[in-house]
Amino acid sequence: MEVTRSRDYFIAGNWKMHKTRAEAAALAKALVKAxxxxxxxxxxxxxFTxxxxxxxxxxGTNILLGAQNCAPEEQGAHTGEVSVLQLKDLGVDAIILGHSERRHIYKEDDTLINKKVKLALKHGFEVILCVxxxxxxxxxxxxxAVCKRQTxxxxxxxTPEELSKITIAYEPVWAIGTGKTATPDDAEAIHAYIRSVIAKLYGAQAAKQIVIQYGGSVKAENAAQLMAKEDIDGALVGGAxxxxxxxxxxxxxx
Structure with missing residues (x-):
């Protein structure tokens, strides 16, 4: 049964710490064509490089340019960080924030992630907030409970107006890069729950409109089954x- 939806599917590729500039250019050219x-x-x-x-x-194509992170400050003495002003200068459209690797490897907490979210929104970026x-x-x-807290x-x-620039990406950490995938029903259950959290925060209409991606070992073999679920609106793809x-x-x- 085809799902009737008011939301557009949003498919994003997170290249993580891979690719030289030449390799990245080759992949980007292939994707523009495909x-x-x-x-x-x-x-x-x-x-970043x-x-x-x-x-x-x-x-000028139908592919947006995303950054994988940003600093929580606009500028200053922050060795090794990249600011929203620098990302804007490069033409970045959206920033991925709160990715599980940032949370669990680099120990970014909810307060820091929230600071980054608000700074990115202030400068007009779209945000993919990972939970x-x-x-x-x-x-x-x-x-x-974890997804509720992080959301x-x-x-x-x-603000409700700023929420239109936010995409939520649900990424079960145990399914990232492991080959394990939440079943479509498991993923749908959490997506629906996150949408209910948004409804309590911003109202039913905002919850209906917000895009919630799934990110956890998405592959060509399971993409269609995942996207067929009512509350799954796209994918945040890593290795693939x-x-x-x-x-x-x-x-x-x-």
């Missing part, structure tokens, strides 16, 4: 985003 007939919303997020290179290739539970949290029955704290101080032949089939799942 996705030109695509009917969904698309984004690629290369590493390749943003300018990839930006020049995707400019999701660890395996031990899921096994203890805390998946909903509420991540959006603290975000690194090759045109694996990302394009996900991006053009229907």
């Amino acid at each position: 996705l030109k007939p695509g009917k969904h919303k698309y984004l690629v997020a290369p590493t 390749a943003l300018e290179t990839v930006g020049a290739i995707v400019k 999701g539970e660890l395996l031990e949290e899921r096994e203890k029955g805390k998946a909903e 509420e704290k991540g959006l603290a101080g975000v 985003a690194l090759k045109e032949e694996t990302f394009a089939p996900i991006a053009k799942f229907s």
Whole structure:
């Protein structure tokens, strides 16, 4: 049964710490060609060093340019950080924030992530806010509580008007890069729950409109089944985003 939806599908590729500029350019060119007939919303997020290179290739196409993170301050003595002003200068459209690797490897907490979210919105960026539970949290029955906390704290101080620039990405941490995937029903249950959290924060209409991506070992083989679920509105793709032949089939799942 085809799902009737008011939301556009949003498929994003997070390239993480991969690709030289030459490799990134080759992939970007292949994706521009492959996705030109695509009917969904698309984004690629290369590493910082390749943003300018990839930006020049995707400019004017149906692929948005994403950054994988930003600093919580506009400028200053922050060695090793990249600011929203620098990202804007490079033509970045959207910033991925709160990714599980930032939370769990680099120990970014909800307060820091929220500061970044508000700063990115202030400068006109779209934001992909990532939320999701660890395996031990899921096994203890805390998946909903973790996603609720991360959603509420991540959006603290975000106005209803600004919410239109936010995409939520649900990424069960135990399914990232492991080959494990939440079943479509498991993923749908959490997506529907996150949408209910948005409804309590911003109202039913805002909850109906917000796009919630799934990010957890999405592959061409499971993309269509995941996207068929009522509350799954796209994908934040990691490993499969690194090759045109694996990302394009996900991006053009229907």
